[in-house]
Amino acid sequence: MRKWTALAAAFLVACFLSPSQLFASEVDVLLDKLVEKGLLTRADAEEVRGEMKAESRAAISSTEDVAVVKTAGPEWKVSGDIRLRNEYRERTGSTSQNRQRVRFRVGVDAKISDELKVGARVATGSLTDPVSTNQTFDDTFVKKNFNLDRAYIKWTPDTESSVKVMAEGGIFGNPFHTVSPMIWDDDLSFAGVAGKLTHEGEIGDVFLVLGVFPVDSDGYGSDAPTLYSTQLGASVKPFENARSEFAGNLKVTGAFAFHIFQNTANKAIINTQTGNTAAASDFNEFNPSIQLDTKIAAVPFKLFADYVNNDGGGSQDTGYLVGFKLGKAKEPWSLKKGVEVGYFYEKLEADAAFDAFVDSDFGSGGTNHKGHKVWLKLATLENSSLQFAYFDTKAVTGAVADNDTFQVDWVTKF
Numbered sequence: 001m002r003k004w005t006a007l008a009a010a011f012l013v014a015c016f017l018s019p020s021q022l023f024a025s026e027v028d029v030l031l032d033k034l035v036e037k038g039l040l041t042r043a044d045a046e047e048v049r050g051e052m053k054a055e056s057r058a059a060i061s062s063t064e065d066v067a068v069v070k071t072a073g074p075e076w077k078v079s080g081d082i083r084l085r086n087e088y089r090e091r092t093g094s095t096s097q098n099r100q101r102v103r104f105r106v107g108v109d110a111k112i113s114d115e116l117k118v119g120a121r122v123a124t125g126s127l128t129d130p131v132s133t134n135q136t137f138d139d140t141f142v143k144k145n146f147n148l149d150r151a152y153i154k155w156t157p158d159t160e161s162s163v164k165v166m167a168e169g170g171i172f173g174n175p176f177h178t179v180s181p182m183i184w185d186d187d188l189s190f191a192g193v194a195g196k197l198t199h200e201g202e203i204g205d206v207f208l209v210l211g212v213f214p215v216d217s218d219g220y221g222s223d224a225p226t227l228y229s230t231q232l233g234a235s236v237k238p239f240e241n242a243r244s245e246f247a248g249n250l251k252v253t254g255a256f257a258f259h260i261f262q263n264t265a266n267k268a269i270i271n272t273q274t275g276n277t278a279a280a281s282d283f284n285e286f287n288p289s290i291q292l293d294t295k296i297a298a299v300p301f302k303l304f305a306d307y308v309n310n311d312g313g314g315s316q317d318t319g320y321l322v323g324f325k326l327g328k329a330k331e332p333w334s335l336k337k338g339v340e341v342g343y344f345y346e347k348l349e350a351d352a353a354f355d356a357f358v359d360s361d362f363g364s365g366g367t368n369h370k371g372h373k374v375w376l377k378l379a380t381l382e383n384s385s386l387q388f389a390y391f392d393t394k395a396v397t398g399a400v401a402d403n404d405t406f407q408v409d410w411v412t413k414f
Contacts, residue, residue: 080106081413092402101134115157123149128271131185131360162200169193176231177255179289179304181359182321204236216269225264231257249295257287272356275367279314280351300328313351321346329379338379349396363393363403370396384412
């Protein structure tokens with residue numbers, strides 16, 4: 001009976017101790033007290049110590065086995081965001097519209113090894129709209145769609161040199177260096193394969209991106225609409241050692257891209273927006289861009305310009321965008337680290353770009369728009385921001401079509 005009393009007392013102590021602490025002085029003190037009070041013989045105490053040691057070794061061994069199982073599998077990371085939006089639109093010839101919308105995205109990435117990663121993301125949105133993940137509150141509380149937004153494999157082999165390699169396939173984010181949403185909407189996911197080579201130099205990097213993306217392969221055989229893309233660019237810090245804050249932080253990134261849409265003309269391709277005309281025999285887009293990043297009074301500053309020309313687009317074949325962004329909304333209610341303001345002017349002619357993939361907010365989406373966007377973004381709570389954006393756009397050609405849009409967004413990331 002005394003032995004079982006000692007075992008029970010020792011067990012209670014052990015419940016509050018880690019395996020590494022199991023033979024600390026607390027157990028020994030307890031057993032010595034029991035011997036001193038005559039509740040346990042010295043022989044019984046030594047027997048209890050031996051049994052407790054055996055149990056502890058088994059526990060430590062089991063813990064090590066569990067650790068091996070955990071570290072042997074992939075490393076998982078879950079992330080996402082939610083955006084609540086109120087949007088007011090006033091368009092020539094149409095009734096003004098005020099609507100509330102939600103976007104919710106959640107994704108998971110698994111690091112299989114140092115070189116291989118897989119990932120997937122689901123998002124709200126429509127199956128017939130590749131450039132929007134919004135859902136509008138317009139259907140008496142009907143449940144919203146939740147669709148596969150991304151699913152990819154990414155390979156980044158260790159080359160042990162200054163040349164870095166990346167290849168990915170499936171459905172993934174924009175693989176190109178992009179300074180604006182003029183020809184690629186921010187919500188667009190690319191489907192196909194892409195690769196990137198980056199040479200890391202002393203003052204900057206040179207990169208090459210290649211990609212092949214099926215646009216619509218259903219029923220077209222060898223004439224299926226397909227996007228072939230290549231981009232060559234460089235990013236340099238020309239005055240990294242300069243004493244001036246502006247010059248010392250200056251980073252210049254320039255790129256030239258060619259996006260060739262084969263077999264897209266005169267095809268009944270689904271999910272397009274508006275703007276493209278019958279004059280576009282095809283879309284062969286030349287897309288140079290430049291971006292300057294630096295700091296002004298310790299505040300990030302960005303100046304950017306984007307241009308596109310489609311040599312298969314007839315007379316309405318050109319688009320351009322110029323703008324700036326000051327600040328970055330990261331730290332709540334900080335004047336220097338919690339505020340972002342920006343502006344750009346854009347003119348995108350009817351056949352300058354493939355209208356299915358361009359910015360869906362500017363001019364209510366599609367091509368044949370020109371005008372301004374200005375925005376203010378405030379960091380409010382941790383990982384949360386409030387943004388106000390105003391679009392003032394018109395049609396480039398055709399009937400007068402003024403389009404004023406005002407958006408208020410609350411975004412929380414996790």
